[in-house]
Amino acid sequence: MKVISRSILALFLSTTSAMAAPADPKPPVPGAVRMQVHNAQFHVMEGVVLSVARLDAWMIPRPGQTVSLDNKTSFTLQIRSGETHLRAEDLTTLTNYYLLPHAKTPIKNLTIRFDGGTVAVKGIVHKGVDVPLEGKGTLSLASDSAIRLRFTDLKVAGVVKKGFLDFLGIKLSQVAQPEKESRFYIEGDDIILPIAALFPPPRVAGKLTSVRIDGNEMVQVFGPANSPPPAAPDGAKNYIYFRGGRMKFGKLTMEDVDLELVDKDPSNAFDFSLDHYQQQLAAGYSKSLLSMGLVVYMPDYAAISKKK
DSSP states (O other), X not given: OHHHHHHHHHHHHHHHHHHSOOOOOOOSSXXXXXXXXXXXXXXXXXXXXXXXXXXXXXXXXXXXXXXETTBTTSEEEEEEEEEEEEEHHHHHHHIIIIIHHHHTOSEEEEEEEEETTEEEEEEEEEESEEEEEEEEEEEEEEETTEEEEEEEEEEETTTEEHHHHHHHTOOHHHHHOOSOTTTOEEETTEEEEEHHHHSSSSEEEEOEEEEEEETTEEEEEESOTTOOOOOOTTOOSSEEEEESSEEEXXXXXXXXXXXXXXXXXXXXXXXXXXXXXXXXXXXXXXXEOTTSOEEEEEOOHHHHHHHO
């Protein structure tokens, strides 16, 4: 009878062990910090906000460096899974003030709209004189690391249409190819946007699995589309959670990182600015944990920037 009882106990323990949560993934390199985000928005540059529904990523330090919140070039953000949203007006600002100048392209003064699942673009191509450019296109994946904007309708100088340009053998790539094609490049009438060069630092990498237009937003999905959102250790609704590895912030260096940034106002998305996180830190309060971790409750960046 005891033998049977022990067998049942052993079976129970093995079953519960198999049902336990899987172990955390192994860091890709020593010092890498795991970053998990739920319901936040990031100010990637002045006037541009990227909404993050969910994110699971590694902050991978550059050779010889430590991940630092005060140095956005100290790490690469390697996305394992996630979903981001970018509004048309934010993409317009990002394109005009970051992407186009860095690419050194004759295209300028773009206005981007999302219209019924398509992308509507107006701008100028400078080839000695300013020539108006207008078109509509669709988004798709060019690869698992780049987005393709394919023009289905294109007008140059307001009158010369895509069909006639095709007849003449004239492609957008012949008149508007940027000098720095690592930022973006043109294949025929298709614009290819590598995700690594789309945003200012930190550099972004990861497997892009889908891109689409949803209302007034461009939605990017990394990794499996059905990946569950990460869970905060304390059940917070809107948060950014760093753990493992080594990270600097301010005058502190944390080993085996356990740092959670929590939204003080969970009624809306956690509005966060890496460029101004010290101001948010000073306007909030922190709590030390028995596990030697740290939880910081922060106000939204928009709230403190308005006061400022």
